[in-house]
Amino acid sequence: MTQPVSDKWIKCISDQGSIRGVALQATQLVRSVASMHHLTGIHAEVLGEALMGALMVASYCKTGEQVNLNVRGSGYSSQALVDAHPDGAVRGYLLPRSREEAFFGEGGDTGPWGVGTLSVLRTKGKPGTQPYIGTVPLVTGFLAKDLTFYWLQSEQVPSAVGLAVKTEGDEVVAAGGFLIQAMPQASLSEIKAIEQNIKSIESLSEDLARDADPLHLLAQIFQNATFMIVQETPLKFKCHCSQERAERALALSGAAELRDILKNERKASIRCDFCTKEYTISAKDLERLLASSA
Ligand SMILES: [Zn+2]
CATH class of the missing domain: 3.90.1280.10 (HSP33 redox switch-like)
Incomplete structure (x- = not known):
């Protein structure tokens, strides 16, 4: 029996500085936020994806900045709103849609988010500074793939994203993911090797259910490439209402x-x-x- 790994993200960079990544495990966080909002099954899964997606963006923001992720879709959720901070704090909610009312594109073949838009608003810490907003259409309806598209289109960074939430009955049993980004000096062979390693992950949710440690996930993605850990941050739900x-x-x-x-x-x-x-x-x-x- 392995010790449960507490919710956190681990950020790393390859020894040449050409590939950077963040892997996170958020099982307890996603479980508690889903239960707070009485969401189960597919609705708990899509909420968990949105929470983790926002945390990934926040992990590369500066102290004092805030990320607002806003996903509007035609699938299992009409809207998800998530606020995340670079200190690992997050809050969010989702407006669920029933299976009968969900629409998955003309061909009926999009992912669970359907068609719609993905917006990321980054607010700077200093008052008076302009926020940065990037909006992209949902191309695939899979949040991980559409975030990849967001990073390329809005921030010109080639990325690979994985997000997975596994539920059993009414309970979230695993939630985690990764974001890997190629820096401008990354060589084609380095990128190809990482891509190959990511492809070899057959089922991220099954892997996470077996072993949720983000460090092991990074080791699986980097394999023979040496990487250094640059930050380890615990994740927490935090609301600033009053x-x-x-x-x-x-x-x-x-x-x-x-x-x-x-x-x-x-x-x-x-x-x-x-x-x-x-x-x-x-x-x-x-x-x-x-x-x-x-
Ligand atoms: Zn509140």
Whole structure:
């Protein structure tokens, strides 16, 4: 019996600096976020892919930056929204669609996300700086493949991405993935060798269920090429909602609406989409919000 590996990403670079990669294991994280949102089966799987995809983008961002991944699709989810940070913190939710209502392209042959768009917004840490946004169409409906396309099209970096979530019954039993990128000085033979090693992975989800250690996944991908570990970061769910933010969101609906709630319901409830926490805004708070909006 092997010890369970805690959720983390491991970043590495080949000794020549020509190939870099990140591998992650996020089983507990995906399991807890799926259960928080009451998602099981294919819906837990696609949410897990989105969480890990955003974390992969965040792993190559600078401290203080934030990544917002927004996937709109016609498949098992109409939308997934995920915020991820370079310190390994992530939150996200997904709007599920039933199997009957899902659409998988004219030929019915796309991946679980169907057709739609994939947007990545990167916000810089410093206030006043322009965010960077890249949007690509979902070409295959498989998030891993479409992220590969995103990196090439939006950031001109040739990449290979693998994402896998395995569920058994209502439970997530394995979640992990990898992102491997070729730097400009990478030789064709180096790239070919890595590609070959990635192709030899028959089923990423089965491999992860057997051995979730990201280091072993990197070793399998790099094989004979020497690599150095540059960072190991634990992953965690973190939501930054608060009573104050809930009040601010409510105040946006305007004074007339606030007066209306005060007159009829006497209080308001706001639920955070990301962590499902409920906030109650009392009559007293509503009066205060009204006074400050005048
Ligand atoms: Zn929240």
